Amino acid sequence: MAKDIYEDFLRLAGFEESEMSEYLPLWRKASAKVGLTEGDIKYATEERIPTYFDLRLKGVRLSIGSYIKELIDLTRGDEYREKGAKIVYGILPAHLHYYYALKLTAPDKVFVSFPDACIGGGLNLLFHKLNPYLENAERGGASYGCRHCALNKTRYAARNLGVIPSPDISWIWGLICDEGPKMDEYIQLKCDPNWKTYVTRIPHDQPLGAVEDEDVSRVEYLASQMRDGFEFVQKEIGIKVTDDKVQEVVNIWQRYAGKLFELYGLLACDPQPASAIDTNLFGTLLFMPYNTGIESMEKALDILIEELKQRVANKEGILPGAPKLMMWGIPANNPWVVKIFEENGVRLPFSLGFVLTKKQVTPPTFKDPYMAAAETWFRMGPNCNIGYEAEQIREKIETYGADAMVFGFFDFDRWLGGSHRLLARMVEEKCGLPTFYIEGDSWEDRDYSEEALRTRIESICEIIKMRKS
Amino acid sequence: MNTIEELAKIARTRPEKLKEQKGKGVKLIGYIGRFVPEELIIASGASPYLLCRGGQPEPPDAVMPYLIRFYSPYSRSQIGYHLMGIDPMVPILDLIAIQASDCHEARLADVCEYCKLPLARLGVPPDWDKSLSRDYYQKQLISLKEKLEALTGHTITDEKLKGSIESINKIRDALKKIDLLRREQPPRIGGYDFIRLNHYSFYGDPEVLIVQLNNLYEQLQKGKSPFTGKEPRILLVGHVIAAGDYVVPKLIEDSGGVIVAELLDEGMRQCAWNVKTEGDLIANLVKTYYLERTPPSIFQPAWEKRVEFIKTLVKDFNIDGVVWYQLTFDEIYSLESNIVSEAMVEINTPFLKLESSYEYSREAMGPLTTRIESFIESIKQKRSR
Numbered sequence: 001m002a003k004d005i006y007e008d009f010l011r012l013a014g015f016e017e018s019e020m021s022e023y024l025p026l027w028r029k030a031s032a033k034v035g036l037t038e039g040d041i042k043y044a045t046e047e048r049i050p051t052y053f054d055l056r057l058k059g060v061r062l063s064i065g066s067y068i069k070e071l072i073d074l075t076r077g078d079e080y081r082e083k084g085a086k087i088v089y090g091i092l093p094a095h096l097h098y099y100y101a102l103k104l105t106a107p108d109k110v111f112v113s114f115p116d117a118c119i120g121g122g123l124n125l126l127f128h129k130l131n132p133y134l135e136n137a138e139r140g141g142a143s144y145g146c147r148h149c150a151l152n153k154t155r156y157a158a159r160n161l162g163v164i165p166s167p168d169i170s171w172i173w174g175l176i177c178d179e180g181p182k183m184d185e186y187i188q189l190k191c192d193p194n195w196k197t198y199v200t201r202i203p204h205d206q207p208l209g210a211v212e213d214e215d216v217s218r219v220e221y222l223a224s225q226m227r228d229g230f231e232f233v234q235k236e237i238g239i240k241v242t243d244d245k246v247q248e249v250v251n252i253w254q255r256y257a258g259k260l261f262e263l264y265g266l267l268a269c270d271p272q273p274a275s276a277i278d279t280n281l282f283g284t285l286l287f288m289p290y291n292t293g294i295e296s297m298e299k300a301l302d303i304l305i306e307e308l309k310q311r312v313a314n315k316e317g318i319l320p321g322a323p324k325l326m327m328w329g330i331p332a333n334n335p336w337v338v339k340i341f342e343e344n345g346v347r348l349p350f351s352l353g354f355v356l357t358k359k360q361v362t363p364p365t366f367k368d369p370y371m372a373a374a375e376t377w378f379r380m381g382p383n384c385n386i387g388y389e390a391e392q393i394r395e396k397i398e399t400y401g402a403d404a405m406v407f408g409f410f411d412f413d414r415w416l417g418g419s420h421r422l423l424a425r426m427v428e429e430k431c432g433l434p435t436f437y438i439e440g441d442s443w444e445d446r447d448y449s450e451e452a453l454r455t456r457i458e459s460i461c462e463i464i465k466m467r468k469s
Numbered sequence: 470m471n472t473i474e475e476l477a478k479i480a481r482t483r484p485e486k487l488k489e490q491k492g493k494g495v496k497l498i499g500y501i502g503r504f505v506p507e508e509l510i511i512a513s514g515a516s517p518y519l520l521c522r523g524g525q526p527e528p529p530d531a532v533m534p535y536l537i538r539f540y541s542p543y544s545r546s547q548i549g550y551h552l553m554g555i556d557p558m559v560p561i562l563d564l565i566a567i568q569a570s571d572c573h574e575a576r577l578a579d580v581c582e583y584c585k586l587p588l589a590r591l592g593v594p595p596d597w598d599k600s601l602s603r604d605y606y607q608k609q610l611i612s613l614k615e616k617l618e619a620l621t622g623h624t625i626t627d628e629k630l631k632g633s634i635e636s637i638n639k640i641r642d643a644l645k646k647i648d649l650l651r652r653e654q655p656p657r658i659g660g661y662d663f664i665r666l667n668h669y670s671f672y673g674d675p676e677v678l679i680v681q682l683n684n685l686y687e688q689l690q691k692g693k694s695p696f697t698g699k700e701p702r703i704l705l706v707g708h709v710i711a712a713g714d715y716v717v718p719k720l721i722e723d724s725g726g727v728i729v730a731e732l733l734d735e736g737m738r739q740c741a742w743n744v745k746t747e748g749d750l751i752a753n754l755v756k757t758y759y760l761e762r763t764p765p766s767i768f769q770p771a772w773e774k775r776v777e778f779i780k781t782l783v784k785d786f787n788i789d790g791v792v793w794y795q796l797t798f799d800e801i802y803s804l805e806s807n808i809v810s811e812a813m814v815e816i817n818t819p820f821l822k823l824e825s826s827y828e829y830s831r832e833a834m835g836p837l838t839t840r841i842e843s844f845i846e847s848i849k850q851k852r853s854r
Contacts, residue, residue: 142804143803146797146799147539148800174769179801179804182769185769185772186807190807199769201595201596201602201769202592204569205569206590208582224601414571414576415572417539418536418539418572419576419579422579422580425583426583
């Protein structure tokens with residue numbers, strides 16, 4: 001019997017034999033729809049994934065499987081609509097509790113997705129195949145030289161190429177960048193008049209160091225924005241969500257965040273029990289909802305935590321005694337970045353920007369779900385002013401330890417990426433830690449290729465090792 | 470000396486004059502952005518100074534230690550001159566009010582604060598069609614008013630505010646009259662001069678500016694147009710022509726075209742809209758500044774409305790071609806340019822997109838000149854057919 005690469009891929013991704021008959025035809029269809037050829041699947045199965053992931057870890061395989069189930073689901077938006085479901089999209093970063101609350105309230109009546117994050121977050125990481133989307137958007141006017149965000153380009157292209165249908169409502173968030181919401185306006189005017197949106201925004205007008213989650217008027221404003229937005233979405237799709245459901249999601253999110261907290265604690269051990277790339281997919285569920293639910297990724301996370309505990313107990317892992325470098329955001333779509341650091345004797349446990357502080361995993365102080373959501377939002381450093389974020393980074397470095405810190409790889413984002421040079425200065429001033437900046441793009445590697453960045457990474461590694469010695 | 474040159478001199482010597490004022494105890498308030506009402510600053514007894522410089526490549530580069538390069542050169546310039554040590558005003562300002570309507574401005578404010586400059590941020594929600602957002606902006610204005618009062622020690626009374634609104638309205642009225650002279654064929658004044666006039670109108674005492682601008686209007690009305698009537702009539706659209714960034718407007722007019730209208734979000738007086746002087750004056754400022762004027766590109770929704778406005782300008786000002794002036798890495802304008810470009814195709818109006826990083830070296834000027842000359846030439850040919 002001929003080798004079936006699609007089946008092999010699913011097996012690699014931790015699918016059970018009992019799931020094959022259901023998922024194999026779906027995977028074939030979905031992969032074709034998102035633009036993956038048989039050659040792409042073969043490359044992922046035989047080269048890319050085995051090169052960058054530790055497939056001995058069942059939790060890692062299952063995390064890939066969980067992502068693939070979500071990717072398959074994303075391509076079935078039209079089918080869901082035919083069955084009467086309403087389609088609700090969002091973008092990174094958004095407060096995903098509301099999307100999950102819709103799903104918990106009416107699982108069969110609503111389809112939720114952050115389509116660009118789903119496609120962009122996996123297609124390059126696993127298959128190195130995002131370029132057709134980026135190029136399509138560039139032909140559609142998101143010019144190459146302007147450094148538009150790959151995610152926004154992917155959203156445009158996904159709609160333009162017919163990979164995803166129009167939403168019943170795209171609740172678009174501009175709490176961080178400007179281009180995210182404006183790309184929805186672009187899609188609506190340029191290629192899909194039915195692309196209906198609701199925009200939620202808040203100005204970046206806080207002084208450096210302001211503790212935004214403790215500024216009640218600011219929390220109230222965002223809470224009002226969220227309430228208006230969520231009420232609009234509910235009215236638009238005819239689903240009424242109770243506060244209890246939102247609270248249920250808050251509890252689920254806190255539980256999942258707590259487990260990630262535990263995972264990062266393990267990764268900070270020496271020797272590091274797994275590479276940062278192995279654990280990347282788990283973090284994404286803190287920021288984007290899966291229409292298929294959080295359960296499969298949570299199950300994978302539970303398994304991985306147990307596996308890593310065992311490794312820590314056995315003192316198994318990579319680069320024992322090596323300098324520990326913290327990176328604000330590990331460019332997971334370019335797994336070669338972590339590899340080059342590791343090859344040069346420096347280990348990176350996780351993205352420090354997305355690790356949670358003690359305050360961030362503490363339940364909110366407000367009972368009103370919108371106030372609680374807004375408070376939670378403002379506790380996250382990247383959502384706030386960089387003075388506050390720098391302080392949070394200081395706490396994280398104290399908690400996890402580091403020999404140096406690297407910023408960068410967000411050059412496409414005029415808010416997040418734009419802060420990195422200043423953040424690097426502030427963190428260096430606060431912690432006395434050497435900091436570095438690398439210009440790059442975490443979503444794609446056309447401009448900043450392995451060849452282009454190798455020398456820069458190698459020189460950083462040399463400096464860190466010299467200082468450590 | 471003609472009036473434009475006189476106004477240019479007043480603007481050029483403004484820093485010296487403000488320095489003298491500061492010596493006498495007058496507070497100096499720098500401000501960045503169209504949503505910071507000059508009226509409030511004047512009513513507080515302080516002197517306003519618009520920070521809107523640009524057109525040189527070095528100042529944007531001076532910000533690189535603090536900011537990544539993917540920011541518009543306009544935003545970076547507002548602190549860049551200071552970082553190079555060649556800004557006469559920033560070091561003597563008592564406060565800089567910066568609007569925060571987009572990430573470029575917000576990060577500029579971060580750099581200013583990091584560099585220990587005295588700062589007031591003015592949040593401007595871009596989702597402007599909500600009452601929540603409008604109320605937010607109003608609260609921001611009230612907060613700015615309080616900061617100005619605390620700094621100057623003067624209460625901004627309704628009477629003072631009304632007086633400053635009336636003054637600025639008169640400046641707008643004068644500019645509006647001058648602007649409308651460009652509807653004539655041939656226009657009485659070109660865009661290169663009109664844009665500079667707008668800039669000069671920010672750098673003088675209002676009473677002097679009102680007299681000078683009205684004098685200029687009289688002169689223009691009585692005088693002969695410097696144009697022949699054969700020049701293609703150009704609409705210039707984009708984010709901003711900063712003070713000093715005159716290469717493109719000048720090239721357009723040196724190449725045989727004439728700019729008869731603009732849609733520029735910053736650096737212009739937005740003189741079509743006056744602030745009402747009756748009732749709640751802060752609410753009036755909100756209405757004019759936030760709700761009535763053509764929304765800037767960052768507002769959402771905005772682009773359909775802006776395209777309609779551009780089409781109106783094309784019709785009302787008999788526009789032959791549109792030049793889109795794009796600043797590098799200005800991502801929102803980059804997207805909008807495609808929307809406008811398609812709309813211009815629909816109404817059969819030639820469209821040229823130019824991009825600038827404020828790099829006007831000899832190497833850069835050659836292709837830029839060629840593109841503009843070709844565009845003007847092609848419009849002339851189209852007209853002659």
